[in-house]
Amino acid sequence: MITIQEHTNNLKTHGVTIIENAITPNQTEIYRNLILNYFKDGKNRCKGYGDGNQTIKSDAVNHHYFKTFLNIFDNKILMDVINKLTNNTPRWAYHSDIHLNFNGAKRYHSDAQLHHIPDKNYPIAFNHEDYNVYRIATYLQDHQEDEGGLFIFPGSHTNPDGDHEEYYIGTSPGDIIIFDTRLYHRGGTYSGDRCVMFGPAVGKDNKWTKLHAEGAIARQLKQNHQSEYILQDFIKEKLKSLNIKFN
Numbered sequence: 001m002i003t004i005q006e007h008t009n010n011l012k013t014h015g016v017t018i019i020e021n022a023i024t025p026n027q028t029e030i031y032r033n034l035i036l037n038y039f040k041d042g043k044n045r046c047k048g049y050g051d052g053n054q055t056i057k058s059d060a061v062n063h064h065y066f067k068t069f070l071n072i073f074d075n076k077i078l079m080d081v082i083n084k085l086t087n088n089t090p091r092w093a094y095h096s097d098i099h100l101n102f103n104g105a106k107r108y109h110s111d112a113q114l115h116h117i118p119d120k121n122y123p124i125a126f127n128h129e130d131y132n133v134y135r136i137a138t139y140l141q142d143h144q145e146d147e148g149g150l151f152i153f154p155g156s157h158t159n160p161d162g163d164h165e166e167y168y169i170g171t172s173p174g175d176i177i178i179f180d181t182r183l184y185h186r187g188g189t190y191s192g193d194r195c196v197m198f199g200p201a202v203g204k205d206n207k208w209t210k211l212h213a214e215g216a217i218a219r220q221l222k223q224n225h226q227s228e229y230i231l232q233d234f235i236k237e238k239l240k241s242l243n244i245k246f247n
C-alpha cells in the first residue's frame with residue numbers, strides 16, 4: 001500500500017497520485033447512475049458552455065442532487081493526503097464539474113482558473129510555486145483496458161515548458177486521482193457512456209487558492225447562467241466537519 005508520504009511525493013514530483021479502491025463498487029454505481037439520470041432524455045444541459053447543449057454540470061457538488069459526492073471526503077487516506085499537502089490548512093477552492101461524454105477537454109490544458117477572473121489578465125496557464133490547488137477526480141467506469149481515462153504530462157505542473165512524456169492513467173471504478181491543477185492533462189476517448197466527476201478542488205490556505213476560487217466561481221456562474229454564488233449549507237457543514245476553510 002502506498003503511504004501518505006509517497007502520495008504527497010508523487011504529487012510534488014509528478015503532479016498526480018492515485019488512491020486505489022477508495023470508493024466501494026456499490027457507491028460507484030450509485031454515482032454513475034446519478035450522472036446518467038441527471039442528463040437523461042435531454043435534461044439539464046449546460047446553457048453557458050459552447051452550443052448550450054453539453055452534458056456537463058459546473059459547480060456540481062454544490063448542487064443538492066449531487067451532494068453524496070462529498071462522501072468521497074470520508075476516505076481517510078484522501079484527507080490525510082490533503083492535510084499533508086496543505087500543512088493542515090486545507091481551503092475549499094470552489095471548483096467541481098460533472099461530465100457525461102464531455103468532449104471539451106480532449107486537448108492538453110491545465111486547470112488553473114485565474115484567467116477566468118474578470119479584468120485581471122492572468123495568463124491561462126498560470127504557474128507559481130505557491131499555487132498548490134489539487135483536484136480530486138474519479139472515472140466511474142473501468143478504463144484499464146481502453147484509453148478512456150486520463151492522459152497527463154507528468155512533471156508539467158512545475159515545468160510546463162519541459163519535454164514531457166505522455167502517461168496514461170487507466171483507472172478502475174472506485175479509484176480516485178488527485179492531481180495538481182497546474183498539471184497538463186487531457187481526457188481520453190471511450191465508446192460507452194463516460195461518467196466523470198472532475199473535482200472538487202482543495203488547496204493550501206493562501207492567496208492563490210483564494211484567487212483560484214474567484215476564477216472558478218466566475219467561470220461556473222457563467223456556465224450555469226447564474227448571477228450570484230451561494231455555497232449551500234450542506235457543503236458548509238461538511239467542510240466544517242473536515243476542517244476545510246471556506247470563508
Ligand SMILES: O=C(O)CCC(=O)C(=O)O
Pocket residue numbers: 097099102105111149150185186187188196198
Ligand atoms: O474528460 C476528461 O477526462 C478530462 C476533463 C478535463 O480535463 C477537464 O474538465 O479539465
